[in-house]
Amino acid sequence: MLSSARRFFIRRRYLGWTSAAGVCLLLICIIYVLSTGSWEAPKLRAVANGKYADLKKSRYENRNRHKQGPGEYGAGVFLQGEEKKNADELAKKEAFNIIASDGIALDRSLPDVRNPACKSVEYPKDLPTASVVIIFHNEAWTPLLRTAHSVVNRSPPQYLHEVILLDDASYRDRLGEELDKYVQDTWPDGVVKVVRVKERAGLIRARIAGAKAATGDVLIFLDSHCEANEGWLEPLLARIKEKTDAVLVPDIDMISSETLQYIPTGSGSVGGFWWSLHFSWRPMPKREAVRRKSEIDPVRLEPLLARIGENSSRVLVPGIDAIDSETLEYSKNGGIAVGGFTWSLHFTWSPFVPTKWELDQGFGKEWQPLRSPTMPGGLFAADRKYFFDVGAYDPGMDVWGGENLEISFRVWMCGGSLEFIPCSRVGHIFRSSHPYTFPGNKDTHGINSMRLAEVWMDEYKRLFYMHRRDLLKQDMGDISERKALRERLKCKSFSWYLENVYPEKFIIDEKVLAYGMVRNPGSNLCLDTMGKDEKTRFDIGLFHCQNGASANEVFSLSQKNELRREEACLDSVGAEGSKVSLNPCHGHKGNQEWRHHKDSGVIVHVPSGKCLDVSGLKSGDSVQLKKCNGGNDQKWTIEHYLDI
Ligand code: LR7
Ligand code: MN
Numbered sequence: 001m002l003s004s005a006r007r008f009f010i011r012r013r014y015l016g017w018t019s020a021a022g023v024c025l026l027l028i029c030i031i032y033v034l035s036t037g038s039w040e041a042p043k044l045r046a047v048a049n050g051k052y053a054d055l056k057k058s059r060y061e062n063r064n065r066h067k068q069g070p071g072e073y074g075a076g077v078f079l080q081g082e083e084k085k086n087a088d089e090l091a092k093k094e095a096f097n098i099i100a101s102d103g104i105a106l107d108r109s110l111p112d113v114r115n116p117a118c119k120s121v122e123y124p125k126d127l128p129t130a131s132v133v134i135i136f137h138n139e140a141w142t143p144l145l146r147t148a149h150s151v152v153n154r155s156p157p158q159y160l161h162e163v164i165l166l167d168d169a170s171y172r173d174r175l176g177e178e179l180d181k182y183v184q185d186t187w188p189d190g191v192v193k194v195v196r197v198k199e200r201a202g203l204i205r206a207r208i209a210g211a212k213a214a215t216g217d218v219l220i221f222l223d224s225h226c227e228a229n230e231g232w233l234e235p236l237l238a239r240i241k242e243k244t245d246a247v248l249v250p251d252i253d254m255i256s257s258e259t260l261q262y263i264p265t266g267s268g269s270v271g272g273f274w275w276s277l278h279f280s281w282r283p284m285p286k287r288e289a290v291r292r293k294s295e296i297d298p299v300r301l302e303p304l305l306a307r308i309g310e311n312s313s314r315v316l317v318p319g320i321d322a323i324d325s326e327t328l329e330y331s332k333n334g335g336i337a338v339g340g341f342t343w344s345l346h347f348t349w350s351p352f353v354p355t356k357w358e359l360d361q362g363f364g365k366e367w368q369p370l371r372s373p374t375m376p377g378g379l380f381a382a383d384r385k386y387f388f389d390v391g392a393y394d395p396g397m398d399v400w401g402g403e404n405l406e407i408s409f410r411v412w413m414c415g416g417s418l419e420f421i422p423c424s425r426v427g428h429i430f431r432s433s434h435p436y437t438f439p440g441n442k443d444t445h446g447i448n449s450m451r452l453a454e455v456w457m458d459e460y461k462r463l464f465y466m467h468r469r470d471l472l473k474q475d476m477g478d479i480s481e482r483k484a485l486r487e488r489l490k491c492k493s494f495s496w497y498l499e500n501v502y503p504e505k506f507i508i509d510e511k512v513l514a515y516g517m518v519r520n521p522g523s524n525l526c527l528d529t530m531g532k533d534e535k536t537r538f539d540i541g542l543f544h545c546q547n548g549a550s551a552n553e554v555f556s557l558s559q560k561n562e563l564r565r566e567e568a569c570l571d572s573v574g575a576e577g578s579k580v581s582l583n584p585c586h587g588h589k590g591n592q593e594w595r596h597h598k599d600s601g602v603i604v605h606v607p608s609g610k611c612l613d614v615s616g617l618k619s620g621d622s623v624q625l626k627k628c629n630g631g632n633d634q635k636w637t638i639e640h641y642l643d644i
Pocket of ligand 1: 135136137138139168201202203206222223224225252376377378379399400401402403404428431434435436
């Protein structure tokens with residue numbers, strides 16, 4: 001084969017075709033590289049983009065130039081009088097302050113809010129290229145374009161293959177021809193493109209359409225009201241280069257919906273979920289902190305002693321946190337700076353630039369990926385090929401909701417990983433409501449979640465339906481293709497996911513002593529959350545027992561003897577006649593320790609020795625704590641006993 005090919009080539013050479021064929025080949029190569037954006041040949045592309053090379057360079061180089069005006073450097077805009085009134089009125093529809101936003105430059109400056117350690121990380125020079133996909137439906141003009149400007153300006157041009165503004169059938173003023181014209185005039189190099197779908201696709205199918213239109217190596221999705229901050233792109237691309245089946249989430253900052261102030265909240269947290277299949281933020285699990293070897297906060301004595309034990313010729317300083325002198329609020333500060341000195345011999349803090357020794361010791365790993373069980377959904381990066389290989393999204397999901405947990409479970413269960421990248425910072429406007437319609441007024445979050453529960457959660461879907469009995473009679477459409485995908489990819493089970501990826505997740509009816517309705521048989525009253533938001537603290541109520549019809553009445557008696565819900569525990573100071581509140585579980589017994597005696601029926605608050613009591617109470621009241629008296633008002637049954 002080889003030799004016949006060589007003979008063929010040689011014959012051609014002798015025929016004098018070389019130069020023509022060579023030129024053709026080169027042309028084909030150039031056309032190929034231009035059309036695919038293949039990153040193996042960034043130099044060729046730079047040459048081809050020669051006309052705009054200066055434009056691209058200056059855009060990037062001027063990204064932080066000093067500017068003056070409202071909102072610069074991420075400041076908030078505080079309106080007054082008539083203007084404020086108008087803004088408040090408009091906010092009812094827009095769910096954010098559109099007047100403030102319209103007053104701020106589309107390419108405003110932002111503070112560099114990264115951990116100083118991030119600035120010293122060196123990324124490889126040959127990173128893959130990014131297609132940034134920004135989907136929108138009737139988004140307001142200024143947040144949409146501010147998102148695009150922030151991406152173009154803060155991305156090194158050699159890595160930014162394109163920005164796709166994917167219009168999900170918007171019909172709002174300005175988003176048609178005026179947007180096309182703005183994009184052409186502002187980015188004549190064509191780096192920003194508008195792609196439109198014919199009919200309203202909803203955010204899930206809109207993202208699939210955006211991903212299909214993209215040609216860069218890596219897909220990065222953003223909501224249409226974000227601002228990409230300094231250095232946001234490189235850490236994402238570098239990690240995907242290292243691990244192509246990692247799906248990455250930047251550290252998400254808050255842009256105030258009232259003032260547009262850029263607030264560097266970051267997260268330091270990871271994603272979890274409620275069994276009702278809503279997303280939740282969770283503190284970084286200890287096991288993950290240990291894995292990243294960056295656990296320098298909160299400071300404890302053991303690590304100091306341990307390190308001195310290793311080598312007694314060490315002087316150690318803990319990471320020093322701030323306690324506010326007025327409010328005594330404790331805030332994390334420790335570990336982001338080291339000590340230096342000025343030549344006038346004063347002490348100064350200087351940014352932490354770890355030496356090789358420190359890196360080897362496991363210091364300065366704040367930029368390390370942080371594994372997360374789930375993601376909020378809107379802002380993430382994935383290798384383009386991997387995104388499709390692992391099943392993109394479920395195209396049967398409508399408008400909004402559920403897709404974020406679906407892709408999270410799927411990526412983990414099918415062999416990939418989901419990671420937060422702390423050095424990549426992106427702001428997002430958090431709005432309290434949706435400034436767009438839901439066609440047919442459907443509960444799309446509910447039905448989308450039902451699809452994901454049926455495909456990915458195995459027998460644990462029972463815990464979702466416990467919250468959403470109403471869905472059982474709803475039509476969720478056909479899920480056979482998604483089930484086939486799970487088969488084809490040979491994905492692991494949901495119980496594997498719970499054990500290995502999210503072992504902290506409390507499973508309300510497994511490994512517990514008892515669960516279900518907590519009933520006082522005499523009155524037929526049950527403990528009930530009364531549907532209150534369990535992220536807040538409130539008093540536990542009593543309600544006519546619903547016999548399994550309401551998730552508000554499902555409690556667990558845990559192996560730690562907590563009487564609890566998914567995240568919150570019954571908690572009491574133990575005073576006679578006091579109410580009992582639902583507080584975040586702390587896991588340290590104390591005021592959250594209860595003992596239930598199945599035979600006598602009492603539920604005793606261990607530290608005070610008092611009993612849960614319903615005397616004189618009716619449906620709608622809050623349950624109380626009283627001196628134990630053995631009476632019927634203090635007798636309780638728990639619906640299912642597992643181990644008691
Ligand atoms: O029909 C629609 N078509 C669209 O193109 C509806 C929406 N959209 C667009 C919309 O214009 C926006 O750009 O989709 C994007 C997301 O919609 P939002 O901003 O109304 O959603 P959200 O920010 O309230 O909701 C979060 O959860 C959603 C679940 O379906 C999506 O995953 C969102 O992307 C997600 N947003 C984030 O994760 C932002 C960061 C949150 C944090 C921390
Ligand atoms: Mn959003």
